[in-house]
Amino acid sequence: MDNLYRDFILEHYREPHNKGVLEPHDLHFADSNPTCGDEMSMTLQLDDAKQRVVDVAFDGRGCAISQASASILTDELRGMSLDELRAMDPGDVVENLGVPIGPARLKCALLSYKVLQGAVIGAEARWPDEADVLAGGSAP
Amino acid sequence: MDNLYRDFILEHYREPHNKGVLEPHDLHFADSNPTCGDEMSMTLQLDDAKQRVVDVAFDGRGCAISQASASILTDELRGMSLDELRAMDPGDVVENLGVPIGPARLKCALLSYKVLQGAVIGAEARWPDEADVLAGGSAP
Amino acid sequence: MAVEQLRRDVFDGSALRADFPVFDRPHRSGLPLAFLDSAASAPKPRSVIEAVADAYGHHYANVHRGIYELSEDATARFEGARRAVARFIGAPSDREIVFVRNATEAINLVAFSWGRTNVGAGDLILSTQMEHHANLVPWQQLATETGARLEYVAITDDGRLDLDDLRARLAQRPKLLAVGHVSNALGTINPIEEVSRLAHDAGALVVLDAAQSVPHMPVDVTRLGVDFLALSGHKMLGPSGIGALWGRRELLEAMPPFMTGGSMISKVTLEGTTWAEVPLKFEAGTPAIAEAAGLHAAIDYLEGIGMDAVRAHERFLFEQARDALAALPGVRLLGPESADEHAAVLSFVIDGVHPHDVATVFDHHGVAVRAGHHCAQPVMARYDLPATTRASLYVYNDLDDVERLVSAIRATQTLFGTA
Amino acid sequence: MAVEQLRRDVFDGSALRADFPVFDRPHRSGLPLAFLDSAASAPKPRSVIEAVADAYGHHYANVHRGIYELSEDATARFEGARRAVARFIGAPSDREIVFVRNATEAINLVAFSWGRTNVGAGDLILSTQMEHHANLVPWQQLATETGARLEYVAITDDGRLDLDDLRARLAQRPKLLAVGHVSNALGTINPIEEVSRLAHDAGALVVLDAAQSVPHMPVDVTRLGVDFLALSGHKMLGPSGIGALWGRRELLEAMPPFMTGGSMISKVTLEGTTWAEVPLKFEAGTPAIAEAAGLHAAIDYLEGIGMDAVRAHERFLFEQARDALAALPGVRLLGPESADEHAAVLSFVIDGVHPHDVATVFDHHGVAVRAGHHCAQPVMARYDLPATTRASLYVYNDLDDVERLVSAIRATQTLFGTA
Ligand SMILES: Cc1ncc(COP(=O)(O)O)c(C=O)c1O
Numbered sequence A, B: 001m002d003n004l005y006r007d008f009i010l011e012h013y014r015e016p017h018n019k020g021v022l023e024p025h026d027l028h029f030a031d032s033n034p035t036c037g038d039e040m041s042m043t044l045q046l047d048d049a050k051q052r053v054v055d056v057a058f059d060g061r062g063c064a065i066s067q068a069s070a071s072i073l074t075d076e077l078r079g080m081s082l083d084e085l086r087a088m089d090p091g092d093v094v095e096n097l098g099v100p101i102g103p104a105r106l107k108c109a110l111l112s113y114k115v116l117q118g119a120v121i122g123a124e125a126r127w128p129d130e131a132d133v134l135a136g137g138s139a140p
Numbered sequence C, D: 001m002a003v004e005q006l007r008r009d010v011f012d013g014s015a016l017r018a019d020f021p022v023f024d025r026p027h028r029s030g031l032p033l034a035f036l037d038s039a040a041s042a043p044k045p046r047s048v049i050e051a052v053a054d055a056y057g058h059h060y061a062n063v064h065r066g067i068y069e070l071s072e073d074a075t076a077r078f079e080g081a082r083r084a085v086a087r088f089i090g091a092p093s094d095r096e097i098v099f100v101r102n103a104t105e106a107i108n109l110v111a112f113s114w115g116r117t118n119v120g121a122g123d124l125i126l127s128t129q130m131e132h133h134a135n136l137v138p139w140q141q142l143a144t145e146t147g148a149r150l151e152y153v154a155i156t157d158d159g160r161l162d163l164d165d166l167r168a169r170l171a172q173r174p175k176l177l178a179v180g181h182v183s184n185a186l187g188t189i190n191p192i193e194e195v196s197r198l199a200h201d202a203g204a205l206v207v208l209d210a211a212q213s214v215p216h217m218p219v220d221v222t223r224l225g226v227d228f229l230a231l232s233g234h235k236m237l238g239p240s241g242i243g244a245l246w247g248r249r250e251l252l253e254a255m256p257p258f259m260t261g262g263s264m265i266s267k268v269t270l271e272g273t274t275w276a277e278v279p280l281k282f283e284a285g286t287p288a289i290a291e292a293a294g295l296h297a298a299i300d301y302l303e304g305i306g307m308d309a310v311r312a313h314e315r316f317l318f319e320q321a322r323d324a325l326a327a328l329p330g331v332r333l334l335g336p337e338s339a340d341e342h343a344a345v346l347s348f349v350i351d352g353v354h355p356h357d358v359a360t361v362f363d364h365h366g367v368a369v370r371a372g373h374h375c376a377q378p379v380m381a382r383y384d385l386p387a388t389t390r391a392s393l394y395v396y397n398d399l400d401d402v403e404r405l406v407s408a409i410r411a412t413q414t415l416f417g418t419a
């Protein structure tokens, strides 16, 4: 646990990066963690070619894990192309958190990824297969 | 088992009493054993006051127990009043068979009673509570 | 009841832990397990586990249809379990007990069978803001499919049913009131005798979700005056995969079947089918046979303690836990204050820490609690909370568990720097 | 396959009996139990009973929602059982496996959810004259409620599906064909690959009732080409109270839920509800948790033998029993002659003796068989029989059991004076 709630996680929780809503925005999606109901939304601004992320913000309340995960994930997105976002591996998102995530908290760690996928590919975005992610497998 | 299939049971099975259909009749009912689907019908002729049984017959195919039970039961009915039929104790019907009836064959032994009750009180007649009958309790 | 008197009724929960193998399991924290999530599902005593194993090992065959020793034996035990359930909840007849998977299926059965037959466009159905999703979503579905209206009885700031609101809504003469006996999200014990009387005066039937009451207090369907009652075996020390619906016989008899198939028919032809008598009419296919034996053993275990003693024990522990939480800064307990109206289900928030994080920190202290919306999202919305942490107590808990809860809260606050 | 070759695949059923505690139970006849009613429900091996007890004793908590060690453990095991079922029937994804109570519920789920959405007035649904009530009555109900037409594919005098009749009815382009893989009343193995191809060519979906095939032979949903498949755990050495529905993912995803409540929602408000992803969308409330562990153990046990070996073993015993019955005067076996088309389910009549009496006499000889309509009254009507006696074989049976069957028939005929 002391492994899970490392100082940088608690810092991201208390002072999340990229929190809020971008207006205007090109992409927007909101979703919730079905196991707890926590909701998160994301807004993205794209470049003129509508190909790359210029700016991003997330909003919503949630636990330290989901907030830190969103804070850390959104820090990475600027400059990435939509194709790169679509190809993102949920396992990498979890790994980038830098703390050990067990099955019970996996959806918390993946909520930001799920919302991002929703913003990029729409409502058909599915939760990644948990067993695959935990086994270090690739996207669903 | 040799207790169950005593000679008189097998005789009633091979040569049932009161088998057939009475025409004309005053009362008629048909029902089936829900555990096996065996069907039985009964027809009764009443006296002019429509109070007492003058004649009775049963029909249908079934196992030795249900056939012997109907054969033995119908032998008893002539001269009985409708009130007496309604007040009949299902435990007595089983006991009158004179052989030990376990739970698995109870419905076979009670089918004739159920059909008789249907003839007298109509479709609301219910199967007696098996636990009560087995415990030697009285009517449901 | 004075605390003095309560203390006399109270037994030593820790002594019962020896009956529950799960407490022998080493916890990764290295600490003994403080299990405070019985409202989600309860551990099983050895007697239940052995009853299931014995049923499978020595008394197992399909029920109701076999003409051989083993099947007669299995059938007699299955029907014996039905009688035990009937007796446990004061049902007038064991024919009024329908075995189902869980309380959820029991409520769905009523919504599909009674609901689809008796509720039409424009009719009003009442549920409450306090319900578990199991006693809310099936009624939403019924309303959507039939064009009926669905309204929710309001709850007060301290988590009680708003009886004035109930009266006002009953004045519209709803067909049905679906209400929980004990709220799993707030701990509230609802005054069901009074609620039933009001509902019946208004011509409404009462469907009682008793998933959280039957395991924890004496429940008597006749005294409560309800029309249907739903329970789950797994919350009352019994097996998973079995629960029961109780319904008044004349209601059950008038209802069409829900699921169809084997065992529930009287006669099938290619042209149509007639149904078996209740309760078989509602039990399509092979039931949870060994699980019924386990449920019977769970009832025996609870009756061995006595449901009055179970309630007194939990009431005492609740009062201790409530008072201990009240003394902690930054901690807020939901639901009514009085132990008369509050079961041993403590739903609380810690300022500045999300319940998910609370539960994870607790877990590392060997304290198992639930965090989330507790399948009662409208309750969370009512109090504008994303979620709560819930500690729920049962027969094997004791004052040590209450202390473990308090220390875990303190440790969480320290870790998150909120204390 | 030549008998020579079969014999080589055959294992000694009696050796497996040591794994099944029920065979230690003294029978009232004083004789060892010849259990010939596995088609109704199968005895459980010790490994299954222990897996259930271990799940209850050491790995039990509610699944999916708990943030603590025990619940994570329970959830991982529950999902592991789902993967085992998927693998066992060749499902492309474990998300296509919905846990239900039994095959009956699996079929009802399709009839309620897919059926109520996709079948309308005037549409045609096909079932067959060979079906168990579980794969017949739900379609009657669907037809009655929607105004759809229901027709039944005919069966031949020797108990096979009449494929010409199937083709003729498919020409009317039904929406759905509900068909059994193995008939529990006749023993017939239907040619499902061909049937699916014909049905799909006609634009119909195929719902396969595999309750009697999955326990006894290799089954691969992809190879069979069906769209839905129903199975029961209790018939495949697993616990009661658990079964599974498999469905093609895109079908399941497009379907509305069946029962509603906890676990199957994404978001609930007082205004309405959105659903969880499959398979959770179809699993309302607390599932049969320990029973899933038992089902997993049953699959492990069967895979330990190998499903090809199970089939070869039963095929060999069927041929021996078929030939032995053919040599008895006054005994008539139903269903196809060839072992290619006939599972180890022997449905027969003894002239002059009602099947109920047969079963009772058999019981007193320690032989457990089923007597009745086998929840397939239309099959009985088709052959103008009130009932049949059915002996069904499984892994723990051997040639001794076949001999016990033969002697019991002889004893019955002697008692009734028909031989
Ligand atoms: C062919 C067939 N289908 C369906 C069923 C129903 O199975 P269950 O009672 O487990 O739902 C059976 C069981 O008898 C069967 O033999």
Ligand SMILES: Cc1ncc(COP(=O)(O)O)c(C=O)c1O
Pocket (backbone or CB within 6 Å): C039, C040, C102, C103, C104, C105, C132, C134, C135, C180, C182, C183, C184, C209, C211, C212, C232, C234, C375, D262, D284, D285, D286
């Ligand atoms: C109040 C209440 N009702 C219904 C249920 C549903 O019980 P089950 O999941 O056993 O169907 C629960 C269980 O969480 C509950 O707490």
